Amino acid sequence: MGILGAGIATAVGSGISFAVMVSHFWSKKNTLVLRKPTGFLRKLRKITVTGFPTFFVDIAMGILTVLFNRQIMKYLDSNALAVYGPIVNIGTIVQCCAYSVGQAAQPIISINYGAKKWRRIKETLRYALYTIGVFSIFWTALSLICPNSYIYIFMKPTKTILDIAPTIIRCYSISFLLLPLNIFSTYYFQVIMKPRAAYPIIRSMLKDFKGAILCVTHDSNY
Numbered sequence: 001m002g003i004l005g006a007g008i009a010t011a012v013g014s015g016i017s018f019a020v021m022v023s024h025f026w027s028k029k030n031t032l033v034l035r036k037p038t039g040f041l042r043k044l045r046k047i048t049v050t051g052f053p054t055f056f057v058d059i060a061m062g063i064l065t066v067l068f069n070r071q072i073m074k075y076l077d078s079n080a081l082a083v084y085g086p087i088v089n090i091g092t093i094v095q096c097c098a099y100s101v102g103q104a105a106q107p108i109i110s111i112n113y114g115a116k117k118w119r120r121i122k123e124t125l126r127y128a129l130y131t132i133g134v135f136s137i138f139w140t141a142l143s144l145i146c147p148n149s150y151i152y153i154f155m156k157p158t159k160t161i162l163d164i165a166p167t168i169i170r171c172y173s174i175s176f177l178l179l180p181l182n183i184f185s186t187y188y189f190q191v192i193m194k195p196r197a198a199y200p201i202i203r204s205m206l207k208d209f210k211g212a213i214l215c216v217t218h219d220s221n222y
Contacts, residue, residue, distance in 0.1 A: 053186040086154040098180035102187030143173030
């Protein structure tokens with residue numbers, strides 16, 4: 001079904017997830033009820049400001065993927081674009097690893113922040129940072145040591161693609177060192193109600209990806 005099938009699958013998947021979560025409100029375990037909000041605009045502004053960093057992180061990869069595709073076709077060719085396909089999918093997996101840590105730590109830190117249990121927050125933060133460090137080192141090392149393994153997973157490569165892939169993948173994968181930490185940091189600062197601290201992190205993410213774009217597109221030998 002081509003692009004249409006991908007769009008339908010995405011919509012159906014989101015719809016199923018929504019239905020599963022909404023079903024909680026009709027279960028006996030539900031303790032939440034609807035109430036008329038007070039100070040709606042003030043609360044809406046606070047929610048928007050607090051949630052913007054994680055929102056931006058979620059949409060950034062899609063925007064950057066489009067920019068990468070345009071730059072690669074402008075400066076290089078379809079072979080380089082074929083290499084970019086696998087690496088952007090691996091990058092998404094790295095992102096999801098960071099999401100998993102952030103979303104797991106977020107409710108724990110949140111409830112203890114409200115209860116002012118600082119020791120529990122520090123302990124959770126320590127475990128989260130250890131996990132983030134493992135993900136960063138693992139994905140960066142794997143990309144540097146076995147770059148062509150990604151290519152074989154996604155396609156039957158030609159010799160040209162195998163020749164150019166290692167340099168492109170190794171260059172791009174340097175961003176994996178900081179990407180998980182940056183993503184987790186936005187979750188952490190959001191949950192302790194300091195969204196402004198997350199904005200410099202967003203800027204650093206953009207600089208990391210900008211560096212990868214320049215590295216790939218300005219090397220005539222890939």
